[in-house]
Amino acid sequence: MKEFSNAPSTAASTAPKHIAHGEYIYDINQLYDTIIKMNNPNYAGNPSLFWGKIKLNIKTRSLEDLRRKFHELNVTLRQIGLDEEKSFVDERILIGERLLQKDYQPFLVQYAKRGIPSTLRCRIYKKILYSDVTQKEVDNFHNLNDQFQRWEAAIDDILYADIYQICNDDKYFIFQDMIEQCVLIFFRDRQILDMMKSKPHAPIICTSSTERIIGAYPPNGVVPVKKFSSYFAPICFISNSKEDCYYIFRAFYCKYICYMNSISSHP
Numbered sequence: 001m002k003e004f005s006n007a008p009s010t011a012a013s014t015a016p017k018h019i020a021h022g023e024y025i026y027d028i029n030q031l032y033d034t035i036i037k038m039n040n041p042n043y044a045g046n047p048s049l050f051w052g053k054i055k056l057n058i059k060t061r062s063l064e065d066l067r068r069k070f071h072e073l074n075v076t077l078r079q080i081g082l083d084e085e086k087s088f089v090d091e092r093i094l095i096g097e098r099l100l101q102k103d104y105q106p107f108l109v110q111y112a113k114r115g116i117p118s119t120l121r122c123r124i125y126k127k128i129l130y131s132d133v134t135q136k137e138v139d140n141f142h143n144l145n146d147q148f149q150r151w152e153a154a155i156d157d158i159l160y161a162d163i164y165q166i167c168n169d170d171k172y173f174i175f176q177d178m179i180e181q182c183v184l185i186f187f188r189d190r191q192i193l194d195m196m197k198s199k200p201h202a203p204i205i206c207t208s209s210t211e212r213i214i215g216a217y218p219p220n221g222v223v224p225v226k227k228f229s230s231y232f233a234p235i236c237f238i239s240n241s242k243e244d245c246y247y248i249f250r251a252f253y254c255k256y257i258c259y260m261n262s263i264s265s266h267p
């Protein structure tokens with residue numbers, strides 16, 4: 001891990017200097033290199049593993065299985081984002097509003113498979129991911145922010161460099177403050193370690209001088225991968241507040257994105 005000596009010690013809109021050649025803890029290419037070096041002795045000599053680089057017997061869906069699972073993507077069905085005819089969009093908005101009134105998550109999941117109109121995305125994503133922001137969540141967000149303001153973390157310089165590179169993009173630079181605060185808080189949130197459906201790696205456990213276990217480091221149990229901030233950035237477009245952005249992303253990460261950096265046989 002390389003420290004960026006000129007990076008700011010507190011949240012700021014200014015970018016750390018001399019980060020163009022900064023080193024990250026790991027990136028997606030290193031994860032891939034790790035996977036292709038793994039061998040499963042239970043499948044030695046299996047001819048189905050000879051044609052690819054990955055020598056693990058990972059279950060994949062057949063083409064027919066994929067067609068059944070994603071049949072809503074059939075070209076004969078209109079999709080929000082592709083078919084922008086006003087009557088179709090208005091119809092989808094009306095259906096979405098009615099489903100939000102019913103407040104039944106499975107209906108909203110089915111509805112989302114053909115796209116969600118931009119005006120409804122924040123509300124529907126919060127319902128689908130069970131990430132409604134109540135006063136309890138707002139208080140927790142502010143507590144995490146207070147922790148961030150009071151003390152630095154050893155990985156902060158790396159996170160600042162990552163945030164700067166993502167925000168140095170004409171699509172995301174206007175969200176720099178939101179991305180910066182949410183990413184730095186994310187790695188201080190101890191609840192995430194228990195919420196993740198799949199852990200990308202065994203958590204690093206810290207102990208005191210008396211060998212007493214203090215907890216995981218980072219507190220959320222996740223070692224940041226290069227361009228981690230890019231997971232956060234698109235959520236900013238649909239969020240009405242930093243709290244919305246944070247809790248939508250946290251639920252999305254713990255339920256889905258955590259698998260992207262995990263070596264697992266989960267289908």
